[in-house]
Amino acid sequence: xxxxxxxxxxxxxxxxxxxxxxxxxxxxxxxxxxxxxxxxxxxxxxxxxxxxxxxxxxxxxxxxxxxxxxxxxxxxxxxxxxxxxxxxxxxxxxxxxxxxxxxxxxxxxxxxxxxxxxxxxxxxxxxxxxxxxxxxxxxxxxxxxxxxxxxxxxxxxxxxxxxxxxxxxxxxxxxxxxxxxxxxxxxxxxxxxxxx
Numbered sequence: 001x002x003x004x005x006x007x008x009x010x011x012x013x014x015x016x017x018x019x020x021x022x023x024x025x026x027x028x029x030x031x032x033x034x035x036x037x038x039x040x041x042x043x044x045x046x047x048x049x050x051x052x053x054x055x056x057x058x059x060x061x062x063x064x065x066x067x068x069x070x071x072x073x074x075x076x077x078x079x080x081x082x083x084x085x086x087x088x089x090x091x092x093x094x095x096x097x098x099x100x101x102x103x104x105x106x107x108x109x110x111x112x113x114x115x116x117x118x119x120x121x122x123x124x125x126x127x128x129x130x131x132x133x134x135x136x137x138x139x140x141x142x143x144x145x146x147x148x149x150x151x152x153x154x155x156x157x158x159x160x161x162x163x164x165x166x167x168x169x170x171x172x173x174x175x176x177x178x179x180x181x182x183x184x185x186x187x188x189x190x191x192x193x194x195x196x
Contacts, residue, residue: 006047006048006051008054009050009053009054010043010046010047010050012040012043012044012047015039015042015043015046016039016040016042016043017039019038019039019042019043020039023035023038023039049081049083049120050083050120050121050122051117051120052116052117052118052119052120052121053120053121055117055120056117057113057114057117057118057131057132057135058135058138058139060110060113060114060117061106061110061111061114061135061136061139061140062139063106063107063110064104064105064106064139064140065104065105065106065107066103066104067101067103067104067105068103069101069105070100070101070102070143071100072098072099072100072183072186072187072190073098073099073100073101073105074096074097074098074187074190074191075096075097075098075108075111075112076094076096076190076191077094077096078094078095078096078097078111078112078115079092079093079094080092080093080094080095080115080116080119080149080151081119082119082120082121082123082125082128082151083121083122083123084122084123084124084153084154084155085122085123085124086124086155087155087159088122089153089154089155089158089159090154091123091125091151091152091153091154091155091168092151092152093149093150093151093152093167094149094150094151095115095129095132095147095148095149096146096147096148096149096191097111097115097132097136097145097146097147098145098146098147098177098187098190098191099136099137099140099142099143099144099145099146100142100143100144100145100175100176100177100183101140101142101143102140102141102142102143103141104140104141105140106139106140111136114132114135114136115132118131118132118135125149125151125153125168125170126170128149128170129147129148129149129170129171129172130147130172132147132172133145133146133147133172133173133174134172134174137174137175142174142175143175143176144173144174144175144176144177144178144179144180144183145172145173145174145175145177146171146172146173146174146177146184146187146188147171147172147173148169148170148171148188148191149169149170149171150167150168150169151167151168152164152165152166152167152168153168
């Protein structure tokens with residue numbers, strides 16, 4: 001995960017004021033020892049976990065290298081966390097990203113950074129998956145892109161149906177990954193744990 005990044009959009013004073021109100025609204029004393037510094041901690045946390053709002057994944061992916069390699073490139077098991085925009089609870093898991101180069105490649109760390117930049121904002125997993133695929137396809141001009149994300153959503157683990165361990169899987173296929181069954185199957189086969 002991208003480290004040392006923080007969002008400049010977070011209004012610390014306003015977040016702290018609202019957290020005090022929230023604590024009081026749920027029946028807590030915001031001035032008791034364990035909660036006294038919580039509003040400031042929450043503001044700092046939001047600054048960090050929403051840092052992607054200030055970052056441009058396309059700019060990171062724009063640093064490419066000319067290369068004639070034309071076979072599949074895959075980065076598997078990229079850990080990430082994000083915040084569900086519906087309940088403001090975390091979801092976390094792994095992203096698997098593959099692409100077919102079209103004359104240029106990108107450093108693998110750039111793909112992981114792009115995943116983090118899209119994840120570090122209020123999100124839904126479906127949009128996150130598509131944003132990663134669309135950005136890689138657009139910036140790299142890739143012949144095809146595949147993204148699969150597997151994640152556990154704490155909004156489903158801690159509340160509602162309360163199903164710890166249940167995971168959601170989403171996929172986004174672009175170009176040849178979408179159009180050609182063999183390409184898609186190769187990608188899906190290579191990201192399986194047994195492919196190691």
